[in-house]
Amino acid sequence: MNQRHKPIRHPVPSPATLKELYANAYFCAFPGCQAPLYKVDPESKIRTLNSTAAHICARSEGGPRWDPTQSQAENMSVSNLLALCREHSAEIDDPKKEFQYPPSLLREWKTQQLATYDALGQGWSVSESDVEALQQRIENFENTFVNTTIELGGQGGNAPGAGGGGGGVLGSSNSVGGKGGDGGHTINLNGKPGTAPGAGGGASGVLGDGAVAGEGGSGGEQVTGVISGLQPGQVLRIEVGEGGVDGREGGASSVSLVNADGSLTPLLQAKGGKP
Numbered sequence: 152m153n154q155r156h157k158p159i160r161h162p163v164p165s166p167a168t169l170k171e172l173y174a175n176a177y178f179c180a181f182p183g184c185q186a187p188l189y190k191v192d193p194e195s196k197i198r199t200l201n202s203t204a205a206h207i208c209a210r211s212e213g214g215p216r217w218d219p220t221q222s223q224a225e226n227m228s229v230s231n232l233l234a235l236c237r238e239h240s241a242e243i244d245d246p247k248k249e250f251q252y253p254p255s256l257l258r259e260w261k262t263q264q265l266a267t268y269d270a271l272g273q274g275w276s277v278s279e280s281d282v283e284a285l286q287q288r289i290e291n292f293e294n295t296f297v298n299t300t301i302e303l304g305g306q307g308g309n310a311p312g313a314g315g316g317g318g319g320v321l322g323s324s325n326s327v328g329g330k331g332g333d334g335g336h337t338i339n340l341n342g343k344p345g346t347a348p349g350a351g352g353g354a355s356g357v358l359g360d361g362a363v364a365g366e367g368g369s370g371g372e373q374v375t376g377v378i379s380g381l382q383p384g385q386v387l388r389i390e391v392g393e394g395g396v397d398g399r400e401g402g403a404s405s406v407s408l409v410n411a412d413g414s415l416t417p418l419l420q421a422k423g424g425k426p
């Protein structure tokens with residue numbers, strides 16, 4: 152059996168759970184953020200929902216802070232939810248930043264949010280239509296997340312002899328981004344600047360705790376020379392090496408003199424880049 156595992160996706164929290172969350176919180180839980188969960192117009196007193204119920208551990212497998220050991224009930228419970236303004240809910244779930252916000256930190260924020268509620272003695276009662284809006288927001292957010300594309304690979308250099316870009320990395324403080332590749336050596340035989348392409352390739356990126364991205368490939372060697380004084384019967388043979396593909400080294404380029412008797416006299420050689 153080689154059946155593809157269907158990703159787990161827990162249901163959105165129930166209306167009762169969302170009401171309980173809002174009844175016990177007043178401000179966004181992000182430290183220092185003073186945004187109330189509802190914006191209240193000072194004149195009309197009309198309240199507008201200004202926040203969302205963020206998951207401490209994502210409800211979709213592979214989502215931010217996904218915890219495979221959580222049961223469905225734990226995942227849907229109020230203890231797994233944090234009321235945040237919309238800006239800060241986007242911040243903690245940003246795939247490039249979520250590792251800055253581990254579950255332990257968000258649970259500390261939650262404790263603080265409850266303490267603030269206790270001190271103020273004031274939370275929010277959420278209408279049925281706002282509960283629906285919250286559920287819709289959670290659903291929409293997950294869809295946005297699932298369709299996110301993150302590009303991690305570094306780009307190869309464009310300039311002649313340039314090194315490749317290092318690989319990107321997403322992860323905790325244990326993760327290390329890849330180094331950029333070395334630039335190609337330039338061997339200049341006649342004082343003119345080199346022009347042959349010799350750029351290195353980009354390294355691939357990597358995701359995960361303690362992950363290490365690959366290094367960019369080195370640029371190929373670049374050699375410039377002037378060949379003069381060909382004798383009758385002599386011809387030049389020029390071979391251009393192929394660029395390295397799929398982790399292989401690039402081919403060497405060379406110029407040789409083919410003498411009248413068919414023998415070869417090597418004149419110039421430039422090595423290909425390393426993967």
Ligand SMILES: [Zn+2]
Nearest residue numbers: 179184236239
């Ligand atoms: Zn906030």
